[in-house]
Amino acid sequence: MSNIELKGLYEVTSSSLPPVHNWKPPFCGDMDMVIKANGEWFHEGGKIKRSAMVAMFSRILWFENGEHFLVTPVEKVRIQVEDAPFLITRWQWIETERGRAIEFATLTxxxxxxxxxxxxxxxxxxxxxxxxxxxxxxMKALVGRNVFYGIAESLEQVEAPKGIGMGIISAGKSYLLMQDA
Structure with a gap:
């Protein structure tokens, strides 16, 4: 089991993303960390309760060959993810250059x-x-049930590459959520 070295990450704020795509550290083993299917993070069997800590870890999360890792400039440790590592918890309609769109926010x-x-x-x-x-x-984010129910109120008939049915149009793109039979 490995603990990850966090030195040098103090400058990473909750709104910034470090350049993990540029870091190529050696693999250092597995860490006893699990992101549960409901979006909760656990370390060594205990829930991580500090949201700032979860947000910081989420900023150094990397996905490679179907596995998830925490990556720093000097090391890379594998963690377990039950479903999706991120959870969409809020949404709203906004206006963009491409028209009306849905803005999502994750738990982190x-x-x-x-x-x-x-x-x-x-x-x-x-x-x-x-x-x-x-x-x-x-990586992917699970759309929380409450968010999905809110979006469902805006369903309309759409045509998307996978067919015709009920869905959402956001920023000019159609998303099929329920295909016609």
């Missing part, structure tokens, strides 16, 4: 605009179909 304060910074799709986790949005470095 990442802000994404559907159709600009991310895309939305439905997929299966265990025996439940769930909505997800794309995140940085090939």
């Amino acid at each position: 304060d990442d802000v994404l605009v559907l159709g600009v910074d991310c895309d939305l799709w439905m997929d299966w986790y265990k025996e439940e179909e769930r909505p997800y949005v794309s995140m940085r470095y090939g």
Whole structure:
């Protein structure tokens, strides 16, 4: 089991992202850290209760070959993720250059605009179909149930590459959420 060296990350604020895509540290082993399917983070069996700590870890999260890692300039440790490492907890309609769009915010304060910074799709986790949005470095965020119910109030008939049905149009892009039979 490994603990990750956090020296040098003190300048990373909750709104900035360190250049983890430029860091190529050696793999140092596994860390006893799990991101649960409900978005909660656990270390050595205990829930991480400090939201600032979870946000800081989320900024150094890296996805590679189907696995998740915490990465610093000097080391890389593997962690476990049950479903999606991020959870969308808030949303709102905003106006963009591309028209009306949905702005999402994650539990760790990442802000994404559907159709600009991310895309939305439905997929299966265990025996439940769930909505997800794309995140940085090939990761994904689960759209929280309350957010999805809020969005569902804006469903309209859409035509998307996967077919015709009920969905959302955000920043001029169509997202099919329920296909016509």
